[in-house]
Amino acid sequence: MSVGLLAMLLVVGTSPAVEDQGAGNLERFEFRETHMGSEFKLLIYCTDRELASSAARSAFARIAFLDATLSDYKPDSELMRLSDQAGGPAVPVSPELFEVLARARSLSERTDGAFEPTINPVVKLWRRARRNRELPRPSQLKEALERVGWRDLVLNAEAQTVRLARPGMRLDVGGIAKGYASDAALEVLREAGISRALVAGAGDIVASEPPPGRSGWIVGIASLDAEEGATRFLSLRCQAVSTSGDTERFVEIDGVRYSHIVDPRTGLGLTDRSSVTVVAPDGTTSDSLATAISVLGPETGLELAEQTEGVEALIVTVGDGQNRYRVDQTSGFEALLARPLEQEEPVTSLGPPES
Known part of the structure; x- marks a missing residue:
């Protein structure tokens, strides 16, 4: 979707220390490059700077290859x-x-x-x-x-x-491509021998084992109010998370706000403001489900999430009157939330989600 979304994902840090055998003296390395119209960020823990740099170059090369394969902006893809x-x-x-x-x-x-x-x-x-x-x-x-x-x-x-089969058809996999590319980049890092890493592409984050001495990666989910910052925090281990919404990419015409996310059944941009966050075993699943649930709405969308193995979802919808926001979530979403102590790490912004 991968497209600007409502909730911003932030890598906040890592959860409190736990006993961690065999981690060695791992260092933290960070790399950034722009691909698929968004900044991709790699967080890598390993003992060797050259290994980290080489693995990062290979991971970014894999993302670039997938951009050349899956883009609907590049006429020669x-x-x-x-x-x-x-x-x-x-x-x-x-x-x-x-x-x-x-x-x-x-x-x-x-x-x-x-x-x-x-x-x-x-x-x-x-x-x-x-x-x-x-x-x-x-x-x-x-x-x-x-x-x-x-x-x-x-x-x-x-x-x-x-x-x-139909003449004039055109493909667009923006709602799944960034999650798929993030999965592929993380696999490249694994093949290079790096087991503790995180790949973030706009509103899609895919993580492997957490940093040494930690039980999980802490990811903040920003409020629908862009000035409010992160209001909920997730602790993730070998999981992916994606958000979908229209915080930055929308158009207002004749007093109506239309999202960049289009309902394929009507051909119209969504007009109900909501933020969808999906946690799944992989980025391909979280990215595509976040888009689908945005279109389906809270009731049907949560039903879909509940029926999908390893998936949890949070939907925040702008309400009316005194109920500023309506919050719906799957039965297991609460268990993914980080404890207050875990939320005190410094925040690193990943930029606006785009799925």
Whole structure:
């Protein structure tokens, strides 16, 4: 989604010390590069600066490769080359593109199209709407929606081919790509022998084992009020967390605030202000579910989260009158919250989430 969101994720620090055998004299290293239109940040604990730097370069190279594969902004990306062949025969694709499309299509089926990897024709209209502060014309939306539909995204796992069955279809995997790239970068670090690391790309964070002597990585979830800062803190270990919302990317037209997140079922930007935070075993899952739950809304969205193994979710919605915010969460979300003492570490901002 990966797209500006409502809640900002912050790496706050690490939870209180616990007994940690074999950690050695690990040092903390931090690296940053811009990819996929966002800053990616790597936090690495290891004993060797050269190893940390080499592993970071490899991790960023992996993210850059996935950007060139999955971007809908780059006309020569593999995703866009595939889109150019919509309506034609099945096309062989890379393992990475096939996996992302397979995961996206599976979630589309589970959500009856609330998550939609073929939404690009509609998203393009809304990008123009934000620039011009002008709503898409109904005729434009109707024509764009006629080229959207996950059922016409035909995958053949054995041949590893993809066919866009409907002419004019265009792909957009912005709601899953950054989480997938963060997972891939963390795997590169693991293969380099680094077991304690965190990868953060905008509103998606993927973490392996925590820093030495600590029980978890502490991640702060900022309030819907951008000036309020983090109001809830999570303690994560070998988990991922993503947020979805419209804190920074929205457009107000005729007094109505439209999110950059589009409901594929209507073609309209969401107008209910909410922040969705999803914790999952991996970033691909947390990123895509955060987007899907934003579209589905609290009741159906929480039901989806409860039905997904290893997933917990928090939804904060702007209320009316005296109830400034409505808070909904899954049954196990509370257990992920950090204790007050854990929240006293200094905060490092990761920038606005973009899923």
